[in-house]
Amino acid sequence: MDAMIQLIHVSKTYDRRPALSDLTLEIEKGEFVLLMGPSGAGKSTLLRMLIAAETPDEGQIFVQGKNVTKLKRSEIPFLRRKVGTVFQDFRLLPKKSVFENVALPLLVQGASSVDIRRKVTEALRAVGVDHKKDQLPTGLSAGEQQRVCIARAIVNGPIVLLADEPTGNLDPERTAEIIELFKLINARGTTVVVATHDPQVMAQINRRAIVLQEGGRVRPSAHAMQVAG
Amino acid sequence: MRRVFYLFREAWANMRANRTTTVVAILTTAFTLSCVGIFLLLYVNLRSAAGWLQEDIKIIVYLEDQLSREAVVELEDRLKSDRTVAATVFISKEQALGEFRAQFPEDSHLLEGLGQNPLPASFVVTLAPQFRSPDAVKRWTERVRTIGGVAKVDYNQEWIDALAGVIRYIELIAIGVGAILSTAAVTIIGNTIRLTLFSRREEEEILRLIGATRWFIRIPYLLEGAVLGACGSALSLLILKGGFELFRQQIGATGRLSGIEHMITFFPVSVCLALILVGIGLGFAGSFVSLRRFGDGRT
Numbered sequence: 001m002d003a004m005i006q007l008i009h010v011s012k013t014y015d016r017r018p019a020l021s022d023l024t025l026e027i028e029k030g031e032f033v034l035l036m037g038p039s040g041a042g043k044s045t046l047l048r049m050l051i052a053a054e055t056p057d058e059g060q061i062f063v064q065g066k067n068v069t070k071l072k073r074s075e076i077p078f079l080r081r082k083v084g085t086v087f088q089d090f091r092l093l094p095k096k097s098v099f100e101n102v103a104l105p106l107l108v109q110g111a112s113s114v115d116i117r118r119k120v121t122e123a124l125r126a127v128g129v130d131h132k133k134d135q136l137p138t139g140l141s142a143g144e145q146q147r148v149c150i151a152r153a154i155v156n157g158p159i160v161l162l163a164d165e166p167t168g169n170l171d172p173e174r175t176a177e178i179i180e181l182f183k184l185i186n187a188r189g190t191t192v193v194v195a196t197h198d199p200q201v202m203a204q205i206n207r208r209a210i211v212l213q214e215g216g217r218v219r220p221s222a223h224a225m226q227v228a229g
Numbered sequence: 230m231r232r233v234f235y236l237f238r239e240a241w242a243n244m245r246a247n248r249t250t251t252v253v254a255i256l257t258t259a260f261t262l263s264c265v266g267i268f269l270l271l272y273v274n275l276r277s278a279a280g281w282l283q284e285d286i287k288i289i290v291y292l293e294d295q296l297s298r299e300a301v302v303e304l305e306d307r308l309k310s311d312r313t314v315a316a317t318v319f320i321s322k323e324q325a326l327g328e329f330r331a332q333f334p335e336d337s338h339l340l341e342g343l344g345q346n347p348l349p350a351s352f353v354v355t356l357a358p359q360f361r362s363p364d365a366v367k368r369w370t371e372r373v374r375t376i377g378g379v380a381k382v383d384y385n386q387e388w389i390d391a392l393a394g395v396i397r398y399i400e401l402i403a404i405g406v407g408a409i410l411s412t413a414a415v416t417i418i419g420n421t422i423r424l425t426l427f428s429r430r431e432e433e434e435i436l437r438l439i440g441a442t443r444w445f446i447r448i449p450y451l452l453e454g455a456v457l458g459a460c461g462s463a464l465s466l467l468i469l470k471g472g473f474e475l476f477r478q479q480i481g482a483t484g485r486l487s488g489i490e491h492m493i494t495f496f497p498v499s500v501c502l503a504l505i506l507v508g509i510g511l512g513f514a515g516s517f518v519s520l521r522r523f524g525d526g527r528t
């Protein structure tokens with residue numbers, strides 16, 4: 001099987017405290033992986049490294065065969081156009097409408113108006129908020145805002161979708177809906193990595209889990225069910 | 230296309246969001262550039278005045294007193310065959326005396342007592358236009374001075390040299406003042422851009438995370454700087470034009486220097502456009518400096 005994401009002996013230390021220690025792992029193309037572990041275990045750090053927002057002190061990271069630790073600064077945007085990111089705090093632009101927010105990844109690469117309209121409408125429909133496209137994100141509920149954030153992450157048709165605590169601000173019902181959405185996106189062929197320490201998410205996504213411990217060591221791979229149970 | 234539209238709209242939104250700073254930046258930039266403009270105006274007008282004087286330059290070649298007719302004719306031929314000479318007019322001793330009497334009727338008795346006419350004959354020489362520069366004139370007079378039969382070569386040198394000195398002086402001041410105040414304008418605009426940058430930190434971070442290039446993020450700020458610079462320099466031109474017209478009216482009204490008001494001129498349109506371009510350049514520089522120092526953040 002092809003590896004979509006590969007970490008080889010990756011270490012990162014902040015102020016002499018290890019965030020990730022000698023991490024080696026592989027995520028396959030089309031896989032849905034949970035990245036688990038307590039707060040401070042290094043989940044966010046790992047995800048940030050995958051989009052070159054952070055560089056490891058040691059080790060190599062490959063995304064779709066490309067070494068992202070060796071990217072030139074000018075190449076980084078092109079990596080991020082292939083990897084969609086969903087944040088716990090949504091990170092939507094408050095003064096732009098839902099439509100404009102979702103259009104942003106297309107806009108930065110110079111897509112045509114026709115293309116933008118078509119793809120944004122499609123993405124908004126996929127996450128079920130197309131009826132709110134002209135509203136400002138601040139007027140939306142948390143669950144809706146997270147859907148807009150997901151729409152923005154998938155509007156490009158990314159090869160990988162990364163989500164960092166995507167349900168951290170949602171109630172159990174919204175959480176369940178968002179998880180279904182990720183499953184759907186994964187079913188269409190996108191590799192999905194969800195970082196979480198939310199037991200509900202673990203229980204509902206019975207897939208391979210990569211478990212980080214305090215200090216960024218990885219536990220032998222397991223299924224989320226086993227970890228949660 | 231859509232992207233270009235977006236970038237312009239962002240720049241406009243930034244300026245509207247910080248309206249007060251934008252207006253203050255334009256006003257201070259305009260004031261700063263006006264100060265430079267005053268020296269530039271002075272310089273341009275003195276230069277053209279010097280040009281007229283230089284155009285008007287007449288060189289007088291005085292002849293030795295006991296020169297024979299043939300020698301005079303020979304000298305005239307020699308001057309006329311010189312390709313740097315456009316025209317020569319011969320003034321005989323008698324004509325010189327006549328002119329003196331006409332010009333200074335009360336003083337003509339001074340000459341009576343001398344018995345014979347003390348005024349020398351001369352050629353009044355006009356040089357060809359391309360040889361009227363101070364240097365060329367100097368070289369020509371030095372050459373002619375050595376010709377046999379020539380007593381003295383004269384032209385209104387002091388005047389022209391003095392004016393050239395003043396112009397050089399003003400040129401230096403204009404360059405100095407221009408450099409200092411341009412730096413000030415760059416700083417003013419740079420500070421305004423920095424405020425925008427700080428107010429939009431988070432948005433920029435988001436743009437970076439979704440794959441915007443550095444230039445995509447920078448362009449609205451560069452546009453903002455360019456607009457500030459353009460508005461500042463355009464406004465400074467209006468201020469200067471207003472001040473210039475007022476000044477012209479004033480000296481026209483006093484009457485003492487009348488005539489000058491028709492000689493001084495404002496910048497021609499081409500220079501005005503160039504100055505606006507300079508303003509745009511300063512604005513670009515200002516936002517570029519700010520972007521280098523504050524705008525890049527982490528990747």
Ligand SMILES: Nc1ncnc2c1ncn2[C@@H]1O[C@H](COP(=O)(O)OP(=O)(O)O)[C@@H](O)[C@H]1O
Nearest residue numbers: 014018019037038039040041042043044045046
């Ligand atoms: N930018 C940073 N500067 C300093 N320390 C950091 C930074 N980012 C993360 N850390 C530290 O690294 C460790 C891992 O953090 P993080 O990756 O956010 O963990 P998680 O997402 O699993 O909660 C924590 O101890 C955190 O304090």
Ligand SMILES: [Mg+2]
Nearest residue numbers: 043044045164
């Ligand atoms: Mg985290």
